Amino acid sequence: MKYISVAEFSRKWHIPERTVRNYCATGKIQGVFLTGKTWNIPEGAGLPEKGNKKTFSPNLLLNHLKEQKDMKLKGGIYHRTQIDLTYNSNRIEGSKLTHDQTRYIFETNTIGVSKEIVNVDDIIETTNHFRCIDLIIDKAKSKLTESFIKKLHFLLKSSTSDSRKEWFNIGDYKKLPNEAGGNETCPPKEVAIKMKAALSKYHRIEKKTFEDIIDFHYQFEIIHPFQDGNGRVGRLIMFKECLANNIVPFIIEDDLKLFYYRGLQERPRLKEYLLDTCLAAQDKYKKILQYFEIGFR
Numbered sequence: 448m449k450y451i452s453v454a455e456f457s458r459k460w461h462i463p464e465r466t467v468r469n470y471c472a473t474g475k476i477q478g479v480f481l482t483g484k485t486w487n488i489p490e491g492a493g494l495p496e497k498g499n500k501k502t503f504s505p506n507l508l509l510n511h512l513k514e515q516k517d518m519k520l521k522g523g524i525y526h527r528t529q530i531d532l533t534y535n536s537n538r539i540e541g542s543k544l545t546h547d548q549t550r551y552i553f554e555t556n557t558i559g560v561s562k563e564i565v566n567v568d569d570i571i572e573t574t575n576h577f578r579c580i581d582l583i584i585d586k587a588k589s590k591l592t593e594s595f596i597k598k599l600h601f602l603l604k605s606s607t608s609d610s611r612k613e614w615f616n617i618g619d620y621k622k623l624p625n626e627a628g629g630n631e632t633c634p635p636k637e638v639a640i641k642m643k644a645a646l647s648k649y650h651r652i653e654k655k656t657f658e659d660i661i662d663f664h665y666q667f668e669i670i671h672p673f674q675d676g677n678g679r680v681g682r683l684i685m686f687k688e689c690l691a692n693n694i695v696p697f698i699i700e701d702d703l704k705l706f707y708y709r710g711l712q713e714r715p716r717l718k719e720y721l722l723d724t725c726l727a728a729q730d731k732y733k734k735i736l737q738y739f740e741i742g743f744r
Contacts, residue, residue, distance in 0.1 A: 448478075450487040460494055463740050465523075470495055473518055504588060506693045507742050512584045521554065524739045525584075529553055531698050531735075532686065533576040536679045538701040542569045549573055568607045575603050576679065583687035590650070591688060593642055599680050600673050609675060621674040628708060632671035641670045658718075660688045661725055665714045695736065695743050697728035 453471070457464040471479045471486040475495035479488050503513045508524070515525035534549040543566060544552075551559045552573050558565060579602050586595065601618030604610050610617045620638045633641050645666045652659050667681045682699060689696035699707045703724055710721025736743055 449490040451490050453486050453488070456488050456492070462494070465740065469520070469523075472520060473514070504690075506587075506690060508695070508736065509584070509587055509690045511739075511741055512690075516581060516584055524735070524741060526553075527735060527739075528698075529577055529580055531700075532580060532682075533573055535698055535700045536682050537569065537573060537576060539699065539704045539707070540676075540678055542566075542572070544569050544573060553577060568609075571605075571607050572603060575605055575607075578602050579679075579683050580686075583683055583690070587687055587690040589691075591646065591684065591691075593639075593646065596642075596672075596680065596684065599683055600676055603676050603679060615674050620672050623674065625671060625674060627668065627671050627677070628712065630712075632669060638670060638672045642672055645670065655688065655692045657689075657694050657725070657729075658722060660685055660692070660694070661722060663688070665711060665721065668711055693744065695729055695733055697725055697732045699724070699728050700731070703728060 451459075453464050453467045456476075457467050460467075467476075467488075468486060470476045471488065476488060476492050478492060479486055481487070503510050511523070512525050512528065514520075515523045520526065530546070530550045530553055533553070534544070534546045537544065537549075543563070548559060548565075551557070552570065556574075558570055579599050582599065582602065589595065597618050597620075604615075604617045609615045614622050616622050620642075621635050624634055625632055645663065649655075649659070649663045649666075664681050664685050667684065668677060671677045673680065686696045686698075688694075706724040706727075707721070710724045713720045733743065
């Protein structure tokens with residue numbers, strides 16, 4: 448039997464090489480095999496049947512993320528999202544890990560040799576954040592609940608030094624009053640009531656928009672329900688809810704941090720500031736989707 452390369456199959460059927468490699472890796476083209484890192488495809492192979500294909504969601508991006516997560520595919524949108532979202536969200540909260548170190552941890556499950564002192568909690572929270580992203584992909588279509596939000600916090604802070612402090616209350620609402628950026632937040636005794644009210648108001652919206660998701664994020668951050676980790680949990684929730692509502696998600700990159708914080712601060716007086724910051728972040732993510740040839744509305 449004669450075999451052809453990924454590039455030849457791509458030209459023959461007028462589809463991207465990345466798609467061909469995906470088909471090979473997921474067994475959608477029969478009779479393929481690897482020689483080193485090169486796929487060999489039977490010359491007579493055709494395109495996979497699409498008629499009976501079961502999809503995880505009508506959201507194309509969510510389907511790609513779920514499929515690539517399950518197949519542990521490297522170099523795709525799932526891989527890129529894991530590294531970029533984890534690096535930037537942790538960096539905003541003070542992590543000293545670089546983008547390359549974050550990538551290395553994700554790809555090898557080890558930390559590379561570094562001349563600088565590395566905080567153990569930064570490493571643990573990085574690996575935990577990867578698990579949180581997997582959870583929001585798997586449960587993207589599920590209704591946002593208090594128990595889900597608490598589970599995100601539990602995953603994020605598991606095995607950290609904070610988790611060994613009884614008063615920290617990992618995976619549950621805060622016991623002690625705290626501030627956010629020097630601003631007062633909801634007293635501990637009122638958190639459960641405020642969270643239920645915020646979720647109830649959010650779920651009364653039948654068709655949620657980009658701004659509805661941002662508004663819930665603002666409400667979540669001013670409640671500040673956990674002792675620590677509120678920013679990262681809040682941004683994970685935004686990403687999940689964008690996926691759930693077929694809205695292009697976004698990553699608040701470290702260079703947008705000051706605009707993001709100012710947007711939260713100014714939200715009661717000037718809603719557009721936070722909205723514009725999130726839209727700018729969404730535009731960046733759209734460019735990544737275009738690179739990976741993933742359609743969006």
